[in-house]
Amino acid sequence: MTSLLDQLGAAGPAPDLEPDLYGPLLGVWDVANRYLVEDTGKWVEGTVVWTFGRVLGGRAVQDVMWFVAPGPDGYPVRESGSTMRLFDPATGSWHVVWFSPAGRTAALVGRRGERGDIVQEGVRPDGRAIRWVFTELTGDSFRWLGHVSADGGRSWQLEQEMLARRREPGEVTGR
Template identity: 45%
Template structure:
């Protein structure tokens, strides 16, 4: 690494690592800016909706995709960031989301869902099971849903977003 290079220059990448470009496009196709409509179930059980932005970019030599999600109306819940790293040894994605302001984090494994989308499964900061899905993925839109395991072990929807490319 060149001494004195600014952190963004070391972090950001122009595109996917050419040695694994095809596999990296599972999430790489999301790179860019998206406008979102975010619907979130708050601890009181009420659903609230707000608009926001979701930006995806290549990082770490093009071997990972990082996003930043910002929803000003839920200022106490965002921003958050996710890093998705393709594991060349397993063919799966190591996924970590965190929001320092809450604080909260999730650790998941991502893979194709068999229908053109993606599924991520893992745990939240408290060890509870989580599942996130990207469905209806096109070049201009996608749907994201977040689920957590309820007391009976069944997954319950706690958040969903509809994204449109900005």
């Protein structure tokens, strides 16, 4: 019997996957993370192990994130989340869905930005616009910025920033 993971994974991109927008992110990344807690207006810092891989016959790139941040009692708390990025060859666009085990979700559309960035835009369930951007991409690092807008995209507030460094092959995954 073949396992779900064997069926899910893909060795390479589908032949008509153009643009291969998320291909440069494949691998494991160690991330310094900071995010704004809306209720308090305070920033919280933590770490993330972020792993990207090809799935679904090479038509999609999925990631798994393991966040570590201080809990209410000061001890570290681990949480996970995952994003599926699925290429639609009929439209040439990328459909992006982030979800967490706690039931939080976000749906966005991904595209190449003007400076080679990866721009993902959508709307939260509460109606606020969101923009998530992979920027300053190199072979071994990137910066991820999460913005939210309460006025339909006329102004944006930074609510999360992640600075990523590619993990060397063979390092322990940190799971």
